[in-house]
Amino acid sequence: MIAVLDLGIGNLQSVVWAFERLGALARLSRGEGLDEAEGIVLPGVGHFGAAAERAAQLGLAPRLRGLAHEVPLLGICLGMQLLFERSEEGGEGLALLPGDVVRLAAPGLPLPHTGWNDVEALPGGFLQGAGDGEAYFVHGYVAQPRNPAIVAAWTSYGERFPAAVSQGRVHGVQFHPERSGAYGRAVLLRFLEEVAQCSRSSRPSISREGTSCA
């Protein structure tokens, strides 16, 4: 079962339906059932500060930090930004990944960055199975990881920014796979593959590198 965290913002149902269309069972969670979940998704659109506040009320940071070595976690859009430490939009993140969230500087271009754009997946990264593609973005802020090695894919809009990040079992995509057609389905399948791999091994050992669930 995939737990889709409900921070009371945005369109969560479309994420649940996207997993359902792939034959996976997904449920909305306000923090309950996380320990049993085989995969956790942190979706979200909206304001960083409001989402961060809600996450703090639910005590998500310590719980996710505890689970992050065992259970694959996928942050989507604002959910990816929440994985970092803080945002210029205001608020403290979950600090599962080192780095900040900063305003997208796209001089002369319409903002927010809205629409389909190229995703350039890095070899060996989280999106390797899905490859390069075109995905749907809606955002005005971007992640700035302290360690560039966690970037799994890039996109450009005025400047180059991470389209996907990945460290161990913690993954994030700045675009919306649930609204990115066939490419989005490929990205969610990539996540589900990791979920299947991890749940089969029933999390017996904790890999600090998080490269394997066995």
Place this chain on the structure above:
Amino acid sequence: MLKRRIIPCLDVAADVVVKGVRFADLRLLGDPAELAHRYEDQGADEIVLLDITASREGRTPNPLVVERVARRLGIPLTVGGGLRDAAAIGAVLAAGADKVSLNSPALRRPGLVAEASRRFGAQAVVLAVDVRREGGGYRVYAAGGSLRTPWLLDAWLPTAQSLGAGEILLTSIDRDGTRQGYDLEALRLASGLVSLPIIASGGAALPRHLAEALAVPGVTGALLAGVLHDGPWTVGAMRQELRSLGVDVRAAV
């Protein structure tokens, strides 16, 4: 590079898709979920669903219809029609819409745009603006084109941007359903007024019409209805023609 978007629009009334000319003479076209799914398969970049009688009938879009459309859709969905408060907007988003389109209620109470933007984020707020050419400028109309407002486009768009709108859907009432092409002058004016993404609407029939509109800086999407519903175009055929005209549209579907 950001792709230019081809956006089929489904005008619904009483839960079925309809098509009018100059916002009148409605004809029935079919089930919104079926049509939305068909257009996604053809390679649509987004779907817009507008309940065009909701505002004047004092209703909001039927959440069951929104859910039926959204559940099957793997691309973004914008829903509009009669959304006059945060609760109504929240209900449509909860039913599976990614964005709402605000029109008449925002003109009556501009604070609605700010409220929606604050609660749900600017990315969820599309401001739909219906204009008619008047003298040397453009007059904003409400209630499906039937009500002349005190607003001129020059004043309304910057106001909406400062209130927190995330996108502008600009419809020319003069061109709606006429197949004469988008009102490029209105689009150029709008693109000089705001830095938001603009979607062109009203009057498209040919790939050339889309290419011309999408060449205007800031215009990143083109709305299509009649030429898809009645033919002769599919989204896929339109996309191919646009590519051959050098427009940067999505390659893979």
